[in-house]
Amino acid sequence: MELTELKYECLKCGICCSLPKNRRCYNSNYIKRIPLYPEEVDRLIKIAEERQIPLKVKEDLVFPDILNKKILILTYRFILEPFGHCVFYDPKIGCTVHETKPFACQAYPLALKRIDAFNLEISIDSTCNWIDKHYNALKEVDINRIRNIFSEEFKKAEAFLRKNKKLQLEIRKMEAEKKIEIARQISSNYFSKALKNWDRNEIRVN
Ligand code: SF4
Ligand code: SF4
Numbered sequence: 001m002e003l004t005e006l007k008y009e010c011l012k013c014g015i016c017c018s019l020p021k022n023r024r025c026y027n028s029n030y031i032k033r034i035p036l037y038p039e040e041v042d043r044l045i046k047i048a049e050e051r052q053i054p055l056k057v058k059e060d061l062v063f064p065d066i067l068n069k070k071i072l073i074l075t076y077r078f079i080l081e082p083f084g085h086c087v088f089y090d091p092k093i094g095c096t097v098h099e100t101k102p103f104a105c106q107a108y109p110l111a112l113k114r115i116d117a118f119n120l121e122i123s124i125d126s127t128c129n130w131i132d133k134h135y136n137a138l139k140e141v142d143i144n145r146i147r148n149i150f151s152e153e154f155k156k157a158e159a160f161l162r163k164n165k166k167l168q169l170e171i172r173k174m175e176a177e178k179k180i181e182i183a184r185q186i187s188s189n190y191f192s193k194a195l196k197n198w199d200r201n202e203i204r205v206n
Contacts, residue, residue, distance in 0.1 A: 006134060006137055006138075006149050007149060007151075008109070008130060008149050008150045008153065009130065010130065011129050011130050011133075012094050013129045014085065014089055014091060014094065015127065015128065015129050016105075016108050016109065016125075016127070016128055017034075017085050017086045017088075017089035017094075017095065017105075018080065018084055018085035018086075018089065019032055019080045019081075019084045019085065020032070020127075021084075031077075032077075032080060033060060033077050034077055034078050034086070034102070034104050034105065035060060035061070035075040035076075035077060035102070035103075035104045036057060036060075036075055036076045036077060036078065036102050036104070037074075037075060037076075037102070037103070037163070037204070038073065038075075038076070038202040038203075038204050039204055040102040040103070041057055041076050043100055044057075044088070044097065044100075044102075047088075047097060047100070048087065048088075053087050053088075054087060055078075055087050055088075056078075056079035056087075057076040057077065057078055057079060058076060058077055058079055059071070059073050059076055059200075060075045060076055060077040061073075061074040061075040062074065062195075063171070063182045063183075064182065064183050064186060064191060064194050064198070065180040065181060065182060065201070066181050066182070066183045066186075067178075067179075067180055067181035068180060068201075069194070069198050069199075070180075070198050070199050070200065070201045071194060071195060071198050071199070071200050071201070072171070072180065072182070072201050072202075072203050073200055073201070073202045073203065074167055074171075074203055088101075103156065103159065103160040103163060104160065106153070106156040106159075106160070107153050107156040107157035107159075107160045108125065108128065108153065109124060109125045109128035109130065109131050109150070109153065110122055110123070110124060110125070110146070110150055110153045110154060110156075110157040111123055111124075111125040111157075112157070112160060112161055112164060118168055120161060120164055120165075121161075122143070122146065122154070122157045122158070122161060124138060124141075124146065124150075163205065166205040166206075167203060167205055170203060170205050171203065
């Protein structure tokens with residue numbers, strides 16, 4: 001198929017909402033990360049309570065603020081156990097929170113890849129089934145082609161990227177104002193103790 005004809009169309013297979021079935025393909029430390037901002041978690045908790053379903057999330061991207069002895073939470077992630085998939089995923093109909101699903105799910109199969117400590121870029125997630133099927137055609141695509149192939153998802157990925165940039169800026173602003181101090185070098189032992197003992201502070205931006 002010519003690249004110019006290629007248009008992303010979700011296969012509704014649910015792989016992106018589930019733990020990999022063949023765990024042998026992944027090492028034992030593999031963690032599936034679907035990032036969730038604190039305000040997204042609030043919204044999902046409300047829906048889960050209304051539907052009486054057991055939503056579980058865990059802190060994911062966190063920084064230790066050594067000035068206030070607090071753990072700053074930027075994102076959480078879904079716990080996919082024990083069902084092996086997101087609690088909002090229904091194998092018969094797919095995502096049941098389609099209208100309000102998190103940024104990461106709206107943008108998928110586009111994701112944000114870290115290029116250095118402060119910068120991220122939009123990339124294609126190769127674990128998507130559709131990407132796998134078109135892997136050879138997609139291997140060499142540049143950002144303009146990605147924009148055309150994933151027209152709707154690209155807009156969502158740009159919004160996702162903007163939100164991340166705002167969060168990074170907020171952290172830097174708080175540091176510049178000496179409201180927080182993020183440890184750039186910290187031993188894993190100290191960090192583990194802090195994770196257990198320090199209070200939490202969610203960082204939220206609109
Ligand atoms: S919120 Fe919807 S799209 Fe996102 S992981 Fe859950 S079921 Fe899948
Ligand atoms: S893995 Fe890809 S094709 Fe399958 S449901 Fe998710 S986004 Fe769609």
